[in-house]
Amino acid sequence: MARPQRHKVSDLPPAPPVAGKTTPLLPEASLFPVDTMADPAVLEASLRETLQDYRERSEVDPFGDPILMLALDLTRRLDKNEITPSAVEQLVQRLTTTAFLDKAKRIGTYVGETDPDRNAAGIRSLIRALAQPDAELPPVPFERFRASIERWHYGVVFTAHPTFSTNLELSRVLAQLGAGRDLTGASLSQDARAKLVAEAATGEHRPPSALTLNAEHDWSMEALSNAQSALEKVHGLVLEIAQEIYPNEWRALNPQLISLATWVGYDHDGRADITWADTLRLRLKVKLTQLRRHRRTVATLIKDIGSAPAGAVLELIDSLLALAAKQTEEQIAVARDAAGNLPEAQRFARALVGGQESGLTDAARLVQLATRALDATEDGVIAQRLVGLRASLAGHGLGLGHSHFRLNSTQLHNAIRKQVGLETGADDPTYRRSYLNAINDLIAGAEPVTVNLGSLMAEQTSAKRMFMMIAELAKHIDAETPIRFLIAETESAFTLLVALYYARLFGLEDRLEISPLFETISALERGDQIIEEALRSPHYRAYVKKTGKLCVQFGFSDSGRYLGQTAATFWIERLRMRLASVLARHGLDHIQVVLFNTHGESIGRGGHPVSMADRLRYLAPPVSRSEFVLHDIQVKEESSFQGGDGYVYFLQPDLAFACLARVLESVLAPEREAADDPIYANPDYTTEFFAAIKQYFSDLVEDPNYATLLGVYGTNMLYKTGSRPVKRQHDLGRPADLSHPSQLRAIPNNGVLQQMGLLANTVGGLGRATSKEPEQFCALRATSPRFARAMQMVEFAASVSDLDVLRAYIDTLDPGMWLNRAGRTKLPARREELKAVAAHLERLDLHARLSKVFRHLQADYLALRESLRLCAESSGKPLVGVGEEQRAVLILLHSIRVALIHRILLLGTHIPDFSPQHGLTFEELFARIVHLDIEPVVEALEEIFPDRHDGDPAGLDFGEPATYKGGSAQTYEQEHEQLFRPMKSWFEILRRIGTAITYEIGAVG
Known part of the structure; x- marks a missing residue:
């Protein structure tokens, strides 16, 4: 085929003239010379009318595509300078x-009621119903109420999925417009709303140009902080009802209900760019932020209590928090360059080891002191706040959220390959039993080893490095909060046993919540068999009994990609119901099963489009939940809020509180849909x-x-x-x-x-x-x-x-x-x-x-x-x-x-x-x-084609003039101006x- 002819830049139409004085609708950095006479509203109306004409013509001309015809029409108008590039940019x-404001409106209707007083009233009703299901009968015994309040019913997980389609400033605008309230919680006045709309009209609707892991982490911390504040508000409502109904016992409560977690910076599945130092540094930031939150709470309590005995105890708590915060700040500072620099890594290691005492690695002492302060106060309102502080310390400890680590099953298999002679796929029927026997033998003989940062740096396999990271975290940062260990693309019981072996080897068996991620077609079809085969291992069965938990993760994103989203939800629900039968068959009705749905906010990833209430029921269908109730198995549902799309629901305090209200309604209110649904x-x-x-x-x-x-x-x-x-x-x-x-x-x-x-x-x-x-x-x-x-x-x-x-x-x-x-x-x-x-x-x-x-x-x-x-x-x-x-x-x-x-x-x-x-x-x-x-x-x-030749020697003083202009003087400024830019x-x-x-x-x- 002959090479296509190319054309000179001079063949291009000239740039359109710019004139006029009106204010254009553009972000701060316009891309074309600004046409101040352009009216995007008029152009939009014109194009809409033209498109409608083409639509009507297509009814009699099935070969004409109205979209393509309008595109050609717009091209012709640009060629004739009837409209300018700036006019298109402004349109x-x-x-x-317009689309941004549509999304803001949808966020508000999607979440439902956002008025904090009404949501608080709804939560009070839910808690009251737990204490007194029938208003005509006495309340249930305190211990029964306590059992409901002091367990996790739901988990909210903030993930780092790449859904940051706009910047943080505009995300905050979205959240405020959606909630109808500003960041302080005040209702938006007409002027305040107009100001936010103006920000959207002139804002640059794109992600940050430097969208780094650190930027994502800071974003997630803001969302987590608002979620923590909303959760503390929930706990206050719980205690308010408990104080009324159980006046002699309520101080013993430690409300839980909803856990908060994050995997931002800890998700190493397919990411070689996150170093061990990044992960530990970011986890330290999560700790530091929570320590500072606790300090603010304590400072307010001290101010309100004064010099009473409880105040003296709180001052001791504050001093411990202050010392821990200072130590954590120092650890963060020396962590930045630790990954690729041996002396800096040694310095970081010494900071971790040296700060083990003053930096606090668990909240046990703080919980005891909060109880002492509580015992020393008579004031009911102050007592409620102290119980809330204690609940926060007991539930989330030294972190703004629980930690979720993730890697891929292949990484685990590669780490263990030589020790078990893994030469084929782990589920190869020819060798499957041999592999299972080999890994069970390894678990039986495993003796815990100790590691330090040097061990971690020397390790070549990513899976073992992750276990070492977690071991260092458990020793030096947070020694008490359970850590989730998520394994992507799990298709074999062997994978779970490998994780258990390394958990035992690195002394993490009591701390690690091993969770397979079922997302492939094979895993969704056989997930119950995988769990059942793992439970046949005496070691895995003993591990589940000891921790009292079985954690499973479902991936709506990848399963939807291969099965179609609509079919994926059916296979996931079917697997949930089969898991209930497996646990009942194995006599594990005394444990709690954690069902984590890593869906997204998009319909393509399980984000139901109608409402937050529908989304929660779509992910955890009521009939599948009732299957666990039927077998007397406690369920904790978890779901993810992914990246920028998910964090937006937690960027305004009342919106975050509304989300938690919808969550509580989904798990605490009686569910009528579980009966007589004809689909079953x-x-x-x-x-x-x-x-x-x-x-x-x-x-x-x-x-x-x-x-x-x-x-x-x-x-x-x-x-x-x-x-x-x-x-x-x-x-x-x-x-x-x-x-x-x-x-x-x-x-x-x-x-x-x-x-x-x-x-x-x-x-x-x-x-x-x-x-x-x-x-x-x-x-x-x-x-x-x-x-x-x-x-x-x-x-x-x-x-x-x-x-x-x-x-x-x-x-x-x-x-x-x-x-x-x-x-x-x-x-x-x-x-x-x-x-x-x-x-x-x-x-x-x-x-x-x-x-x-x-x-x-x-x-x-x-x-x-x-x-x-x-x-x-x-x-x-x-x-x-x-x-x-x-x-x-x-x-x-x-x-x-x-x-x-x-x-x-x-x-x-x-x-x-x-x-x-x-x-x-x-x-x-x-x-x-x-x-x-x-x-x-x-x-x-x-x-x-450089646009100029910087440092051209022909332009310098060589003692005599030269009139010759050589090829080196040729530049391509015209090509840059009319073509490349x-x-x-x-x-x-x-x-x-x-x-x-x-x-x-x-x-x-």
């Missing part, structure tokens, strides 16, 4: 602000329905064309939303096509589908499933709370999906479309540009593969849409989803972005000729542009659109 800012009376239909989805999605995942769809633009339409490092390859080469969805992690996988306009991971396969027995489907949607809740996920996903949008992104890569445009344009320069783009796309040959998978998705989606329409009509129950106005904003954003992609491709045809540099050819570079990998492309172009600027706006789409959908991925 995107306007639409982004028809197991054959249910099994076949979800099996059809699973089969469809399994086939889709294995289709290489689906991988191509995920990889063609990939995550380049979004900003980087997490701190995980991205390898930047200077020698670009041709982009490698994605060959399987497993090459993308779950959140990027889902994020790509959102940005392409069809949420296949949630709606995929539903057309096939709903068409099988449509009457039964509609009947269950109308009568089954569990089934309806699952279908609401699908309905919402359908409301933010659009086949025309996906088709427009795919047809942008159709060489035929570009040639058709070339045949119709009257502009010779534009004709050559269009032909050049077509030639490049022909070489890449993407369109045929994408069209094939599009037709596959299209057929199923059309069937689903028809099924949902019939159900809504027959039942009178409207479909769940975004409103027409939000949908219009979404469609317009997609249309503008398609136009920007076209703009970038056309600019790419003007890149000057160059000989291959750094192994990079022009064809490879243009392929990168097609894949929207723009930043490294522009970096390479700026290096190949505009390309980079259009790409920046393209990613801003990605943030706006995320706002309207509700969350990343």
Whole structure:
């Protein structure tokens, strides 16, 4: 094929004039010369009207895509200078602000009641019902009430998933607008609300450019602090009711109810960038923040108590806290450079060892002193506050939250491989029994060893390093709070026994809560068998009995990626119910089972779209909870709040309190849905329905064309939303096509589908499933709370999906479309540009593969849409989803972005000729542009074509003049001004659109 012709920069249309005095709607740093005469509201109305015209035409012209037609219309208007780049930038800012405010409104309605007084009243009613279920009868015995209050019913876990789609300042604005209150708790006045809206209108809607692990950790600490304050408020309400009903016994209480935990900085699954020193330093920061919180509480109590005997005890507590805080500050300071510097590591180790006494490693003494102060006071209000302080010390000790460590099962297997002769997969039926016998023998003979930071630094295997980290943490930072040890991709009982062996070896058996993460298809189908096989080991069984806990984690993200989100929820629920039977069979009804759901805020990761109450019941279906009650097994539910999307619910105090109120309602209020839900009376239909989805999605995942769809633009339409490092390859080469969805992690996988306009991971396969027995489907949607809740996920996903949008992104890569445009344009320069783009796309040959998978998705989606329409009509129950106005904003954003992609491709045809540099050819570079990998492309172009020659010797004084101008004097300022910078600027706006789409959908991925 002939090389496509490239064009001179002089062929580009001139930059539009700028005039006028009005105030533009832009963030502080505009990308194009500001057009102060632009009116984004007028432009939006014009484009909406044009889009509506194209929509109406498409009813009689099925071959015309209204999204693509609007994109072409916008391109023509830019070419003719009817609108300026600045006008487009201002319109995107306007639409982004609209989407931001839509999200803020949704947060408020999603959480439900946010008035703190009303939520407090609701919690009082819940606690009163525990003490006195029947108002006509006496209260239950104190010990029974105490047993309910002093156990964890729910756990809130803050994770570091890459969902930081905006910055912390705008996240706080979201939280305040959602709660209707400012950060102090005052109701928002009209002026205060207007000020917040103005911040959103001029804010830069993107993640921090330096989104580091430290930034994420600070963000999580703010959320955790608000959660702790909300929890202390809950404890105060508990004590208020207890004091009223049990006036002689209430002081003995240590309320728990809800635990708070974090894995930010401790999640080493797939992250080589987090060092052992990072993890210990961040855990010390969690400790320091809690010590300071306790000091503030104690200082207020001392002020209110004065010089009474209780005040003297509190002063002793304060002195211990002050000394511990000072020691912890010093430890944090010397930890920063410890990972790669042996002398600094030794210094850090000495600081840890030397601070073991003064730094406090447990809260036992503080709890005793709080009790002494309590015994010394008669004042009921002060006594309540002292009991609250003691409860906080007893429940979360020396940390703002409990610690969750995570690694992958493969890392564990690699660590033990030589000792057990592991030469195949751990679950290989030929060797499985031998491997289990070998690891059981190792556990039986394990004698605890001691380690120090030198041992940790010398260790080569990541799994053993993690156990050593935890051992050092347990010795020197927090010696009493249990630590969760999460194992991703667990598919074998062998994995759990390896974890137990290392726990025993490093003296952590009593402290570590070993938890498999069931997320793969195999694990979800066999998770109960894995647990049962582990329990056949006398060592594992004894470990569970001794700790009194069995912890299991379910991954909604990865399971949804491979099974489809709707099928995943069915398999997870089925596994939960089977686990109840396993524990009962093994006589373990005296333990507590911890069920941790690592879902997200997005529908693609188990974040139910209707309300927080629905989200909690979607994750932990009432019938599955009742299965444990039936077997007399205590359950602690846990769920994650992931990254920026999850933390937002805890960035305003009353919003955080409202979230905890919804949590308590879900676990303490009587659950009526557990009885007579018709979905459980028809197991054959249910099994076949979800099996059809699973089969469809399994086939889709294995289709290489689906991988191509995920990889063609990939995550380049979004900003980087997490701190995980991205390898930047200077020698670009041709982009490698994605060959399987497993090459993308779950959140990027889902994020790509959102940005392409069809949420296949949630709606995929539903057309096939709903068409099988449509009457039964509609009947269950109308009568089954569990089934309806699952279908609401699908309905919402359908409301933010659009086949025309996906088709427009795919047809942008159709060489035929570009040639058709070339045949119709009257502009010779534009004709050559269009032909050049077509030639490049022909070489890449993407369109045929994408069209094939599009037709596959299209057929199923059309069937689903028809099924949902019939159900809504027959039942009178409207479909769940975004409103027409939000949908219009979404469609317009997609249309503008398609136009920007076209703009970038056309600019790419003007890149000057160059000989291959750094192994990079022009064809490879243009392929990168097609894949929207723009930043490294522009970096390479700026290096190949420098805009000036700094330090050119020809310009220096050599004692005589020279009139010769050699090649070294040639610069490429024109290319930078008219080609490279505009390309980079259009790409920046393209990613801003990605943030706006995320706002309207509700969350990343």
